[in-house]
Ligand SMILES: Nc1ncnc2c1ncn2[C@@H]1O[C@H](COP(=O)(O)OP(=O)(O)O)[C@@H](O)[C@H]1O
């Protein structure tokens with residue numbers, strides 16, 4: 223991401239609560255119209271980062287720019303951002319219509335114009351009949367939409383969303399994810415979205431920052447994060463990952479030959495990673511990149527023999543755990559159940575695991 | 589069906605001690621008051637033939653109406669003063685005190701811990717001819733002789749009532765302010781409101797129930813008060829309560845006292861109803 227098309231920039235932002243450092247030297251660029259997610263477990267500083275963007279918390283040091291303007295000293299009500307709060311913060315003494323129109327007061331619009339805008343919003347969030355309902359008589363999903371409409375009607379440059387789907391049940395949540403994504407495309411506003419749910423982040427985002435302990439570990443597209451994690455922490459946070467220990471034996475043209483405990487010698491792309499022969503590395507392979515067979519297959523680069531310990535049938539896919547000699551943890555394997563799948567056969571039988579070079583991710587940390 | 593019936597029964601049996609006390613303590617005296625207001629005082633006894641003569645006299649003789657109006661006015665002033673002074677205090681504790689909130693509340697309600705009479709006398713000391721305020725003002729040379737209007741005036745009664753009933757105003761207003769979800773305030777700020785607009789559009793309407801309870805809690809009992817005006821009011825500060833008390837004492841006209849008490853009660857009830865309707869209306873208009 224280059225500096226010129228950055229719409230939101232964090233520059234060396236730190237945040238201290240007393241002695242506790244909640245945000246640790248974060249520099250981050252978000253471009254215009256992007257659906258950007260902050261992903262991380264609870265307490266890693268996602269909300270703090272978002273609240274600093276909104277202006278509810280001051281930065282301890284560093285600077286935040288929105289559309290080129292430094293935000294230090296700009297109070298929340300003068301920032302070109304609006305927020306959807308985690309609990310939605312719907313005003314209980316106002317009806318739906320007045321909740322949505324709340325922020326329009328400053329614009330001194332005629333009553334008719336204002337009503338039209340609210341009607342458009344009600345249409346957009348698919349609650350056209352609900353204008354006169356009391357805000358307290360609504361379901362979680364409806365409140366969530368009103369919180370969205372209330373922010374969007376002001377046409378902010380940036381919409382901030384703090385775990386807005388966290389309080390909804392699974393089905394509604396998945397539906398709202400789709401709607402949210404479609405809505406963001408329609409209105410074309412930059413969304414900064416906070417979540418601790420990796421699946422949600424992958425579904426919605428253009429890019430994701432994976433956060434841990436006040437800093438981010440990696441910023442990338444969902445595919446980039448899943449296929450090319452830069453560290454064990456990211457790799458294990460997004461989806462499931464098998465880790466193997468290895469030692470580099472030689473490097474040539476961005477490819478390393480690595481001797482992996484239990485798997486033997488493999489060759490894998492390492493790009494520009496600063497590696498030398500003799501370095502210890504982690505070799506990571508996703509469960510679905512393995513081929514699981516009873517007999518040794520032809521065609522794939524690498525195979526290893528193992529013992530099937532455990533299997534679970536999950537409908538569209540099945541999960542297996544295979545123990546390989548020389549590897550301490552059982553290796554997770556997942557297969558798509560195409561065609562008519564038979565009952566999983568007796569466990570504790572010998573099986574073969576096969577994969578090729580492209581399945582391997584080399585991580586520097588061990 | 590059976591279950592429902594027995595549940596209702598149980599609820600009533602739980603309530604029954606309270607109900608009995610209420611019946612004996614409130615309804616019976618009230619009944620006596622009503623009946624008595626239709627009697628006539630004859631020397632030291634009563635003529636029990638029902639008559640509305642007392643009510644006629646109460647409406648015809650201007651002194652009663654004037655005193656009633658003055659009582660409502662003074663207690664209204666005391667109520668407004670108390671609520672206006674206590675709202676900021678409750679607001680401060682609810683929003684700006686983060687530790688030991690309860691301690692602050694207890695300290696603010698401290699005046700309420702001493703006896704009512706003691707508080708009234710304390711104000712007498714403060715406001716009196718040789719009192720704290722006058723001595724201080726004379727010492728620093730701002731005035732040459734004591735200000736007489738401080739004590740034995742409507743102002744003295746209003747000040748004392750406001751102070752004495754502060755606890756009743758602070759508590760309900762504090763509770764309703766404390767209950768306000770802080771994210772609502774942040775949301776209002778986020779949507780463009782500065783501190784003043786945010787207060788007017790969110791904090792105030794959401795704390796209105798507390799303000800209303802405080803208003804009623806103070807207005808209703810202070811209208812009929814007779815101790816404070818008797819001790820601090822002087823001739824200008826006499827209230828209807830003093831008159832009622834006199835009917836049962838020196839004047840010895842119990843039926844007239846009963847009549848005045850009932851008229852006072854009806855007036856308070858009417859004003860309360862109007863107030864409730866008005867606030868409801870205003871609240872609807874705001875939203
Ligand atoms: N106002 C505050 N005062 C003190 N510590 C805080 C405050 N807000 C957040 N923290 C701390 O900062 C850390 C990050 O919090 P937060 O940003 O809310 O995490 P997340 O949203 O990722 O769960 C947490 O350890 C939290 O306890």
Ligand SMILES: [Mg+2]
Nearest residue numbers: 265268269270
């Ligand atoms: Mg959070």
